[in-house]
Amino acid sequence: MNIIPEITKKSITDIINNGERIDGRTIDQYRDIQIETGIISKAEGSARVKLGYTQVIAGVKLSIGDPFPDTPNLGVLMTNAEVLPIADPSFEPGPPNEDSVELARVVDRAIRESEMVDLEKLCIEEGKKVWMIFIDLHIIDYDGNLFDAAALAAVSALLNTKIPKVTLKDSEIIMDKEIKEDIALNDEITMSTFVKIGNKMVLDPSLEEEAILDGRLSVGVTKSGKICAMQKGGDNPLLKEDVFEAVNIAIAKSKELINILNK
């Protein structure tokens, strides 16, 4: 049992109930966000996101493969997350645990449901060959709120993803690696995560705040301010009013994050 959060819980909660936070932020303020793109030249798209001290590297790799039988005209999109042992003393090597599976699936859901990536344009030959897009999220430093950092990393990596031009000649695929085109994107998504501490929904929880969390809510929002994904986590329940308040803030914050993504 980790006893530090138990000891700090009361003081952190008291500070938050007064409308302040231990690091001096307001209740609905993000930490400093830094995004670098194109950091890995071998990857077709990449980004490093720093959200406070939390750090995520996202890489997009492409390959040509078979479409799923039920969607013969659509490209394939896959999101995977690895929470690496270098990111936190409690993280262990091995196959993805339920936390990293949840992280990957929630980010995947937001990207997929928003139809941000135009999968139809990733079809090379219907029913036979399509582009497969793999988004791999590497968590390298964990200082709280992996969801928002991972979503920012995935989206900014997609924003700078280039696809080699392919042409179909006598049902043979000819790839010209010299000519690269931007991946077709319809939308951009952002994610805002809240934890309920005391009676407040606190945006962008730090490690200390996440360690004492009562309940967590991540809200995925599209560029037009619609909700595209949502996930509640944590062991304590939330009130309906908490949820609606968080959704409202997430939609407002989305504009701020979209601006940072496109800087």
Added chain:
Amino acid sequence: MIIIVNNNDIREDGRSFDELRSFKIESGVLERADGSAYLELGGNKILAAVYGPKESFIKRLLKSNTGVIKCRYNMAPFSVDDRKRPGPDRRSTEISKITAEALRPALLLENFPNSMIDISIEVIEAEGGTRCAGITAAAAALADAGIPMRDIVVACAAGKVNDEIVLDLSEKEDKEGQADVPVAIMPRTNEITLLQSDGILTEDEFRQAVDLAIKGCHEISKIQKIALKKRYEESL
């Protein structure tokens, strides 16, 4: 004046927007388990079993100040159209995690330090909305096992189909629909213990969906409680 309300054309299966699929739940269906429940919701057939509180041979999972729960959501290979490969996958791992989180707030685990409660949800046949049905069944199994609880958790989904917010999506509606919002609550206080959203919704539509899902939860909760009472009426 007679007003004829015809909602039949809203949904493929003829349900009105706020109508559940046919629903049946029974508790105490397994002999060996400490608690169990069987649930049918539309075409879903789900079994839930609870063992414990007990010792666990995985000692590192136990906690000295509280009990812990372990939850496993599993789909039978024959439960879906294309055979599902047996064993856990990413989807079932996620559902197991959120199911545990949906049930945990109701359990008085602090009464059982150093012990574990095992919850298994087996989907025998799937027809959309298995995670919610699984939670409802598991909560009934926990009550059947006599585990002290603050409330009996219940889950139900709402979603958006043909631009309408509707309750309890069927498999077809889930596939063809625009959004799905599973919700679990503790019905006495309406506190939300599970909430996901999958698909595009405006803020207003989301609020409607949550309200509708909570309404559905209360309806299911009534039947869930009848099932628990019935078990003891019969044994008298």
